[in-house]
Amino acid sequence: MRLLATLISVWFSAVAHAATVTAVVTANNVKPLVIAKLQDLDLGTVTLGPGTWSNATVSLSQAGVLSCTNANLTCAGATVVAQYNVQGSKQQAVYISAPNVTMVNQSDSTKTLTLVTDAPSSLILANSGYPGSNFSIGGSVTLDSTTSAGTYVGTFNVTVDY
Numbered sequence: 001m002r003l004l005a006t007l008i009s010v011w012f013s014a015v016a017h018a019a020t021v022t023a024v025v026t027a028n029n030v031k032p033l034v035i036a037k038l039q040d041l042d043l044g045t046v047t048l049g050p051g052t053w054s055n056a057t058v059s060l061s062q063a064g065v066l067s068c069t070n071a072n073l074t075c076a077g078a079t080v081v082a083q084y085n086v087q088g089s090k091q092q093a094v095y096i097s098a099p100n101v102t103m104v105n106q107s108d109s110t111k112t113l114t115l116v117t118d119a120p121s122s123l124i125l126a127n128s129g130y131p132g133s134n135f136s137i138g139g140s141v142t143l144d145s146t147t148s149a150g151t152y153v154g155t156f157n158v159t160v161d162y
Contacts, residue, residue: 030089031128035160038085041115041139044077052145059140062118073143086160087132088125094160095122098137103154111148115139117156 046058049072056070060079068075086094098119105111118138126133137156 030092030162031087033086033088033094033160033162034132035087035158036085037158038083038134039080041082041137041156042078042080043139043141044075044079046143047074047076048143048145048147048149049073050145054144055142056144057140057142059118060138062120062136062138064136064138067140072145081136081138082156082158083134083136084158085132085134086123086125087129088162090125090128092125092162093122094125094133094162096120096135097159097161099157101139101154101156103141103152105148105150105152107150108148111150111152113141113143113147113152115141115154119158 041060043058043060044066046068051072053072056072057067058073058075059067060081061067062081064079064081066075066079088094096119098117100117101115103113103115105113116139118140120135123133123135137158141152
């Protein structure tokens with residue numbers, strides 16, 4: 001009997017010392033991101049001047065402003081920034097990655113140029129789903145007097161992520 005009384009006493013004392021605390025649980029669900037290309041990037045036509053020179057840069061900003069101020073270059077033709085649309089959940093930050101692009105001369109694949117991209121690092125989605133938010137990507141290439149003539153083409157690898 002004494003053993004039973006001791007066991008009951010231990011059980012009640014354990015119950016008497018119990019405590020309860022509550023915690024809030026939250027979950028933030030977001031729509032999956034969808035990205036679509038709206039237009040390609042085009043730096044126009046660049047004519048190289050005579051002589052020996054280096055480090056002449058042609059650039060097109062995200063806003064579509066062309067910079068071709070080096071005396072050894074003449075820029076002509078229509079220029080267009082690359083443009084993309086991203087859709088997801090309203091007011092969410094979307095991070096954008098657009099690494100530099102290797103452009104290959106279509107007449108001689110051993111000749112390349114590097115397009116240094118000019119892209120936003122992030123944006124805040126203005127709405128959920130359609131119509132999404134647009135962003136533009138520009139870039140720059142550095143030329144010199146030994147740059148081979150021809151059309152240079154490359155491919156963007158644009159990634160968006162929450």
